[in-house]
Amino acid sequence: MQNDFEGKQVFVYARVSTTRQERNDLSLPDQISSAERWIDENGAACVRVFSEAGSATDDDRRAFRQMIALAESDEHPVDIILVHSLSRLFRNALDFMQYRERLRRRKVRIVSITQAFGDNPAADMAVGMLALFDEYHSAENGKHVRRTMIANAAAGYWNGQTPPLGFRTYVVPQPRGKDRKKLEHDPETVDLVRLIFDTYLHGTAEGPIGITGLAQYLNERGERIRGKRFSISNLHAILTNTAYIGYVMFNRRDSRTGETRPEGEWVPIPVPPIVTEDVFYAARKQMADRDPRMGEAAVKTNTRLLTKLAVCGCGGDGCGAGMMTVTGKSGRYAYYGCAARVKQGPDACQGRRVPMELLDGIVLEAVAEQLTQPERLHALLQSWLDRSATAVAEREDQLKRLRARITQLEGESASVIKLVRNGICSPDDPQIATELNNIRAQRTSAEADIAVLERQLEIGDRRITPAIVSQFGELLRRKLSGPDPKLRREYVHLLVDRVEVGDRDIRISGQNSALQRALVASQTLGAMVPKAERKWRARQGSNL
Known part of the structure; x- marks a missing residue:
């Protein structure tokens, strides 16, 4: 059988x-x-x-x-x-x-x-x-493993992680059980650590140096950290690591969640110091004094127009890294600069640095010109304005699928909640919150698409007139040229997905669906800036 x-x-x-x-x-x-x-x-x-x-x-x-x-x-x-x-x-x-x-x-x-x-x-x-x-x-x-590792650290032994730059492990024989390890100076890299602190504090023959310049200086010398180039992030980690003044903090973070544990749970592991405390804290003070986020040099990035949109290169003439905010003259001048070049030096990318005001103006002008003219808007929205029987049938079918997706997401949410109610999972489990947030994000995206489709189908035989398209274009023009920088940023991030900055060309790209949602919002009395949930895509169950 x-x-x-x-x-x-x-x-x-x-x-x-x-x-x-x-x-x-x-x-x-x-x-x-x-x-x-x-x-x-x-x-x-x-x-x-x-x-x-x-x-x-x-x-x-x-x-x-x-x-x-x-x-x-x-x-x-x-x-x-x-x-x-x-x-x-x-x-x-x-x-x-x-x-x-x-x-x-x-x-x-x-x-x-x-x-x-x-x-x-x-x-x-x-x-x-x-x-x-x-x-x-x-x-x-x-x-049990964590208790054992904490006890091992409290006894001054190393638990097996990769040692900080400048250190290596050596075996300490034990009369009973497995041999343990401690840290000692690595003769091949200990002087490199001293060079990093000394150069940051006193500069080079050419004058004072910051972390960005220090990364470039070390990379040009051919120095590497475990085979990788130096960058702002790994140099910052070195200059703030207490291992170099004699102790490593174990159990500072939860290895699963990445969250910092209470200081009372930290366990110091003594190690031989590489620099003096005077040198270490002088470097920390210098970092604080030079921090562009402090004092008169502070800059607020929440209104930066192209943050997270601009990338280095267009047509193959750049590295594709994001462009970050960089400043000059203690924050008086602001630029968009290639993040790879800023963090790792010109060996990583020749890059480019564009005055922020200039690039913002170019993008705003181009977006306004391309998206606010009635003829251009009508062409971009043509598929949405299509009132043919085939188009209407496709929209009705898509609407059914989206509503079914909403029902499915409601079921997934109920299943997660059921696991908690039945005692299978704890309500304090961070994965419960993560899963519910993911479901909520997918539902928000699906509901936004449903609103667009319902608005299309509500119109019936009433077409979007040239007057309505013109009014919508005028609304966009006002928002993009208005005095409120936060509102300008909201609309640019709604309409634009990517700004590729090259030596000769700038390519701006976005999605027609964003225009459709904005048009729907413009026809709703008292509507605020429509939000584009790009993180989730309808009818797909994972974060793309």
């Missing part, structure tokens, strides 16, 4: 942790061999094997993500995802439940070789409890 698995297409997923394996943990070859035997015994067919090393507390695993993407594709290449145990997939109950539901909608089953539960409501409850137990077991292991 044919079993439930005969003839089914199978993906095999095998995983081991990157940390020391538990005594009875199976290796990757053992897991794969066990899966192959299961496939032969059940008459199934192995389509592909995915294997990797990594933690199962989240989904940040390359092979796992690739497997899920293929399983959810329209080609439907798989019926079963086979694992040795459910903990190989996840040690987080919420993530497991969500992925199981996503796969179930694609008619893909998750099957554990060592945990056969069947396929019914009672089995679902058992699987949920097992996933919760796996998460609890992982959390308890994590707490």
Whole structure:
């Protein structure tokens, strides 16, 4: 008699942790061999094997993500995802439940070789409890490991992270148990650290130097930090690292959330100092004194017109990095400059630095010219203004899909809340808030698209007249040329996605859908600036 698995297409997923394996943990070859035997015994067919090393507390695993993407594709290449145990997939109950539901909608089953539960409501409850137990077991292991590492740090030993520049590890034999490690000066890089502090404080033969100039100076000398070029970020980390005056703070941050822990939980690990405290704190004071965000040189970036829009290069003559705000003469002059050049020097990119007022004016003039003329607006909105029967039918179909998507998102939200109510997940779990925020963002985007479609369909046989298009163009012109810099920025960021700045050309690009939303908002009494939710795209379940 044919079993439930005969003839089914199978993906095999095998995983081991990157940390020391538990005594009875199976290796990757053992897991794969066990899966192959299961496939032969059940008459199934192995389509592909995915294997990797990594933690199962989240989904940040390359092979796992690739497997899920293929399983959810329209080609439907798989019926079963086979694992040795459910903990190989996840040690987080919420993530497991969500992925199981996503796969179930694609008619893909998750099957554990060592945990056969069947396929019914009672089995679902058992699987949920097992996933919760796996998460609890992982959390308890994590707490035990953390306690051990804190005790190790309190005793003055290094826990195995990459040492700061200028240090290396050495082994300290122990009378019992595993040998431990401490830090000592690395003779190959310790003088480089002293050079960094000395050069920043006293400058070069050409005069004083800031962090940007210091990065360029070091890169031109051929200095590297673990094979990488120096930049503002890694030099700032060096100049503020207390390791160089004799202690490294362990347990400052939560490794999973990145949040800073209370100072009472920090554990100082003593290390041999490289610079004196006078030198270290003189460098810190100099950094504070030169900080352009302080004092008279302070600049407010919340009204910068092209922040996050401008990029270096147009037509292949730049590096594609973002352009950041740079200042001259203690903040009296403002520019947009290539971030790669600013942070790493001209070796990274020859780049360009454009006066902020000049580039802002060029972009505002171009956007106003291209988007406020009635003829141009009508051409850009032509597909939206199309009143043909085919266009109306397509809009009605799209509206149905969007409303179905809203219903689906409501179900996903309810499922997450149900996990909390049933005690499977804690309401304080940061992943709960993250998932609900993601669902909310997708729903906002879908609702905005629904508003546009409903407005189109409401018009019926009444066409958008030339007068309405002209009024809309005049509204845009007023907002783009008005005195309020925040409002100008809102409208530019609504209409423009990218500004590519080259030596000879500037390319400005945006989406017609933004114009459509703005037109709808302009026809609503008392409407504020319409918000474009570009982060989420309708009918897709992940952040693109």
